[in-house]
Amino acid sequence: MKLTGVELRTIQVPLVTPFRTSFGTETVREALVVRAVTDEAEGWGECGAGTAPLYSAEYTHAAADVLTRHLVPALAGVAGGLEAHQVAPALAEFKGHRMAKAALETAVLDAGLRARGVSFGQALGAVRDRVPCGVSVGITGTLPELLDTVGGYLGDGYRRIKLKIEPGWDIEPVRAVRERFGDIPLQVDANTAYSRADARHLAGLDPFGLLLLEQPLAEDDLLGHAELARQLSTPICLDESIVSARAAADAIAMGACQVVNIKPGRVGGYLEAKRIHDVCAAHDVPVWCGGMLETGLGRAANVALAALPGFTLPGDTSASDRYYRTDLTPPFRLEDGHLAVPTGPGLGVSPIAEVLDEVTTATAWLPLP
Numbered sequence: 001m002k003l004t005g006v007e008l009r010t011i012q013v014p015l016v017t018p019f020r021t022s023f024g025t026e027t028v029r030e031a032l033v034v035r036a037v038t039d040e041a042e043g044w045g046e047c048g049a050g051t052a053p054l055y056s057a058e059y060t061h062a063a064a065d066v067l068t069r070h071l072v073p074a075l076a077g078v079a080g081g082l083e084a085h086q087v088a089p090a091l092a093e094f095k096g097h098r099m100a101k102a103a104l105e106t107a108v109l110d111a112g113l114r115a116r117g118v119s120f121g122q123a124l125g126a127v128r129d130r131v132p133c134g135v136s137v138g139i140t141g142t143l144p145e146l147l148d149t150v151g152g153y154l155g156d157g158y159r160r161i162k163l164k165i166e167p168g169w170d171i172e173p174v175r176a177v178r179e180r181f182g183d184i185p186l187q188v189d190a191n192t193a194y195s196r197a198d199a200r201h202l203a204g205l206d207p208f209g210l211l212l213l214e215q216p217l218a219e220d221d222l223l224g225h226a227e228l229a230r231q232l233s234t235p236i237c238l239d240e241s242i243v244s245a246r247a248a249a250d251a252i253a254m255g256a257c258q259v260v261n262i263k264p265g266r267v268g269g270y271l272e273a274k275r276i277h278d279v280c281a282a283h284d285v286p287v288w289c290g291g292m293l294e295t296g297l298g299r300a301a302n303v304a305l306a307a308l309p310g311f312t313l314p315g316d317t318s319a320s321d322r323y324y325r326t327d328l329t330p331p332f333r334l335e336d337g338h339l340a341v342p343t344g345p346g347l348g349v350s351p352i353a354e355v356l357d358e359v360t361t362a363t364a365w366l367p368l369p
Ligand code: OSB
Pocket: 055, 135, 136, 189, 191, 239, 290, 291, 292, 293, 294, 316, 317, 318
């Protein structure tokens, strides 16, 4: 396959409800959409980075810059035809920027799979044709609003609720949801908002029988997570800390987590995400698919990944209407609490040209020699 060029589009899509986490409130999803054009087919990738470096060091402008100056030009140096497995090695000399790398690798992978008529699910090793879905509930600020929101999602059929927490919004919201909705599958995500000194406070979550506590401490604090895990009965799940298969293996060996959130962008792409799945499966560590408020493009690939055998917990793979009034692709709809794994070649979905044009705020075409 010969890569002839890459198109980068910055998109801005309004969210149906503002999404508040411990690191800020998003009302518009900004993302980068990568289109890889080859002599055989074209493919798409979505970059999970947001407007500002608040979740991780990456952000949209930086992703566009590193793709333009370094990552896309580096693919011109790959001898012979380009296939997806050659992308990560070709980009390895550049430190970090995993979400930017992931978007480029995904676009090349999608092009290759479309050319061969193979779906993402088939390529990654999916064993299910639909996946159970959870939903990530932002910080609402008042308990009545939270209970309304959670009740609405349960009414939609979501199989698991995740509450965003931060100091001052943790024990009471969990208690309120448990009191109102009983023994539903419930978990919380702190996005690094706590410190080691909060161990006793966080132990206050233990009586509520949560599935897991996601990323309470800093990204680079594996030892702190291991110490915390010994003090809590609530299982610890890592998100931000798991940037590679090696990081996953190390965290498991240290006892820093009992569950892993696999987010393909955070780890550099779907091929590394699959390796993390395999590492976790070898250690009997359950995994689930995280999300970055993706449009239908990123969602299609995430749903395929979530159909692998080790994904034994519902993911943050919610339906299109949980995020967007109009999705970039035909909408993903929740049916009986599940999303169907796309079966068409590659991602199995493509952007609707008029919708994509409408949300695009900047475009760049990067030709390859
Ligand atoms: O930590 O999982 C997270 C969204 C943006 C950045 C980080 C996170 C999230 C979510 C939403 O929790 C998951 C989704 O529905 O895509």
